[in-house]
Amino acid sequence: MCFKSVVKRVAPFLLTFSIGLLIASFFVTVAAPNFQFKRNGFKRHREYDREREARLSDLERENNCLKKRLAETEKQRDWVLEGELNVPPPPPAPPTMTMKSVPSRAR
DSSP states (O other), X not given: OXXXXXXXXXXXXXHHHHHHHHHHHTTSOOSOOOOOOOTTHHHHHHHHHHHHHHHHHHHHHHHHHHHHHHXXXXXXXXXXXXXXXXXXXXXXXXXXXXXXXXXXXXX
């Protein structure tokens, strides 16, 4: 009698578990993971670091060049502005118009 009750409880669990594994196997690999690492991974990291450092130095050089060009243009602009201080004043504002109320038609 005790054996029947154990089978009644364990059998549905095992059946449900196996169906769940079957459905999950369509989406996820059920096999054990592979923990073997490739030995050339460190070499790739070194190459990546070298490329990154090269790009960084290029960007720093370009940034310095752009800063120098900006400073030169600011100096030229300041020199030009000093010579052009004789700018005529803006024209006077147009006269303001007063609004008159219009009577509405009463029905």
